[in-house]
Amino acid sequence: METKVGRSSCTSILIGKKASLSGSVMIGRNEDAKTAWPKHLAFNKHEIIQENHFKSKDNKFEINLPNEKFAYSSTPEWTDKYGVFEEDGINEHHVAMSATESAYANDRVQAADPFDTEKGILEEAMVTVVLPYIKTAREGVARLGDIVEKYGAAEADGILFADSNEAWYMEIGSGHHWVAERIPDDSYAVVANQLAIQEIDFDSDNFMYSKGIRDFVYNNKLWPENIPFNFREIFGTHDDSDLHYNTPRVWIGQKLLTPSVVQNPQSFDLPFTRKPDHPLSAQDAQSVLSNHYQNTPYDLTNQKNKDNATFRPISVATTQESHLLELNGEKMIHWLAMGVASQSVYIPFYPQGTKVPTMYKYGKETYSQNSAYWVFKLASTLVDRDWSKYGTDLANAQSEANQKVNRIRYEFDQKLAKETDDKQRINLVNEANNKMAKTALDIFRELNAKLITKQTADSPLRFQMDPNL
Template sequence: MTHQLGRSSCTSILIGKSATTDGSVIIGRNEDAKTAWPKHLAFNQHEIIENNFFKSKDNKFELTLPQEKYAYSSTPEWTDKYGIFEEDGINEFHVAMSATESAYANDRVQAADPFNEKSGILEEAMVTVVLPYIKTAREGVERLGKIVQEHGAAEADGILFADKNEAWYMEIGSGHHYVAQRIPDDSYAVVANQLAIEKVNFRDPANFITSPGLQEFVNQNNLWPQNQPFNFRLIFGTHDDSDLTYNTPRIWSGQKLLTPSHEQSPTTFNLPFIQRPDHPIAIQDAQRVLSDHYNGSQYDLSKAKNPARFRPISIATTQESHLLQLRNDDMYHWLAMGIPSQSVYIPFYPQGTKVPTMFKYGKKEFTTNSAYWVFKEASVLVDRNWSKYGSLLTNTQKQTNEQLVKLRYDTDKKLHKLSQQEEKLKLINTANQKLANCAIKNYQQLIAQLITLQTEDSPLKFKIDPNL
C-alpha cells in the first residue's frame, strides 16, 4: 500500500451499463492492507483554493493543482502519517474513481523505464489529485496519464474510472508508460494484483488510451516482436508461480460467479481480462464477488478442515470494500467497512455534506465509537467459531441488507419528487445518517448476542452435579 506499510493486495471489479440489471455502470474494489487499520468516510466539499498545492507524505511527489476543487466522497486512512489514501469516491459531476489495484511489472520493462520511487506519483495521492478535477471518466484517465508522463509513476498500479456512460480500467506498467481500456458495455472485468489488459488496438481511440510513444518504447528496447499483436499483459506483466496461488484464483472465482457457463481453471494465465456475464448483474451480485472466500468449496478458508491453497477475494486484511454505482442522475457510494463477507454494504449518497458520526472515527486500537471497529469486532467474535456463530452473522446481514435497500428505495422516491437543491441535501444528509444507524445498530445487537453466548465457551468450566 505504502512503502512503509507494504503494497496493497486488492481485488477490483468493473461492469458496463448493458451488463447490469438496471443500466448502471459499476466499479468497485476491496482495499486490502492490514487486519487493523481503520478507514473513515469523508464528504469533501466544493472549494476555491488559491495556491492549491499537493505534497506527498510518502515520497517527494509534488503537484500544483487547479484552484477549483469539485466536491467528492472518499475513504481516507485514520492517519495521514503515511499519506492520505483517499482510495475511492464519486465527485459532483458523477464521476467515480478507485485507486489502486497494486500490480507488478517484470524486470525487463523496469530496466528500460524504471519506476520513479523518489518523486513519482503513488497510490496515496491519486484520488486526491485527480478525482476533484475531472468531469468524465475519460478525463480521469487523461489527467492521471499526463501526471505519469511529467512526474513518473512510483509503482505499477491499476486504476478504475467510471461515469454514467462508461467504465475505464487504466494500468501503469513502467515509470512513464500506461494503457487504459474501456470496458465494453455488455461485459465486466475482475482484476487481482496483476497487469491484466491484453491486446491493445492503437487504432481505436474510443476504447483505448495509451501513453505517447508506447509502441516505440517497446520496439526500441526489444521487449516484444513487432509482427505479433501488442499484448500489454505479456509485455509488461509478471508470470510466476506465486501468481497461480495468489492472483489468478481470485479472477477465476469472480468469473465463475458471474459466468458459470465457462469452464476454467484457477491456476491458468489464460483467464480473459474482459468477460461477458451469463445473466444481467445486480449490485448484489457485485457485492457477492467482492465478498467471496470460495464459499462452500474445497478452498473455503472458513472451513477448518480446508488448507489455505488459494488467496481469497474477501480476506482479514480488507480495510473496506466499495462499489461505486452510477445510473442516470442517481449515484451511490456502497461502503462495507472491514471484511466484506462479514460486513454489509451501505448505499451512501456521495453528495452529502454531513458524515454519519461513527464513520468519522476510529484509530489503530479498538474503540467503540468507530464504524470500522464495530464491524471488525463482529468479525473477530464470529471467527472464534465460524460453524457455531456464522448463522447469526448471516441472519444479521440478511436483515440489515433488506432494511438498507428499503431505506434507499424510499429515499430515492422522495428525492425524485423534490426540485429545490436545499431540500434534496437535507433529505440526503438525513438518509445517510439513517442508513449508518441501521447498520451500526444491527451489528451492535449482533455483538451483544455473540458476547453473551461466548461466555459459555470458557475452558474454565467444570460440571458434575447439574445443580452446582
C-alpha cells in the first residue's frame, strides 16, 4: 500500500567560495524519508504560462505564479500523489536551491505563532514555486520569505540557496517568521534537523529576516531585549533526542572538515559556521554527505556496533537521493547520487540538459530493473547482507565509476569551452549526461551481478560431507 512520505530527516552542507578548492559555491543535502521511495531526475524547460497557478496535493496551499518560468533541473518523486517534492536544482540563471532540512520549533514560539498545517507552504511545494522564478540567491530568500509571511508556513524548515557568489541558509521558525544568513565566503556549515542559525545582526547585509520578528519576540516575552538576538535559542529545541539524532552529525561534519578543532559530539554549542582546515573540494563535501561514522566507535556497518546504535549517521538507509549543487561562474554541476550516498556514486550532471538519461526517468515503489534509483538501491541491499564481506566489492565499483564519470565530465567541459553554437552545446550536454549515467549504471549492474552470484553460497541450507554429493 502506498503511504505518504511525510517530512524529510536530512543533513545539509553549504560552502563559501573562498573555502572551496575551485572557488565554487556549493550547497548539498541528503533527502532522507523512506527506504524504498524512488526519485527521478528532471530537466524542466523555459516556459511562458498564462494564468500560472500552483495548488498543493499535500494540503490546501495554493498560489498564483509569474507567467515566465525559467528552466531548471530537479529531482521529483516517482509519484506526485502526495505532492511534487522537487527538492533541489539549478536554474538557467545559475541559481541553486535545496529544500528542505526539516527542523523543530519549541512550544513557546508555536503557542504565539503556530504553523498553519492546513494552508501554509510545505516542503513539497518550495522548489516548484521559488526556483523557476529567481535570478539570485538573495532573491530566492526574499521570495520564499514573502510567501511565508503572506501565506504562512506549515512546518519548521531550513532551505539552502546559492549562486556563483553567495550561499545562503534560511530557517523558518514559526508560522510567519524566518531568518537567513549568508555563509561567510571562507567558511562552511553542516546542518542536521535543528534550527541552527545563532546570533542575528539586524544591521548587516549578511542577514535577512521576516518583518516584525523582533517585535514578535519581545512582545511575547520570548527573549530579553538587552542581550544579542539568538535565533537558535529563541526558536529552537534542546531535547535529549537532539544529542543522539542531530548534534553528532554536525560534530562529524566539522570533525572531517576542521579536524584541528576538538569538540564533543553531544554539545549544544557547536557553531553554525566554521572555517575548514584546508580548501574543500566537491569530493570533501560528498564525503560528509556519505559519512556513517566510519573510523569511529559509532559506525553501524561495524558488526560490533550494529545492535548498539549510539548516534544517527549522516548516510542512512532512508536516503532517497543525495545532491551537491556546485556553481562557479558559467560552470554548473548538479551532482546526484541515487539512493544511499555511502553506497552510490555522485554523477556530475549538466543541469542545463534537455534530455534526461532514460533510466533516471523511471522507477516506482516496487523494485524494477529499468530504474537508476533501483540499480543503486539493489547494490545497497546486497552489500547490507554483510558489509564486512562485500564492502570491498562496493568500494572498487565506486572508485571505478567515480574515475570514469569525472573523466567524461572533464572531457566534455573541454569540448564545451570550444563550442560557440548554442544548439551544438546542448547536444554535447545531453550526450555527456547520457554517457556519464550509462557508465555508472553499467558498473553497478556488473557489481550487482557479482554480488548475487557470490551470495548464492551464503544460504543456511549448506551441508557438505562429500564434495560429490
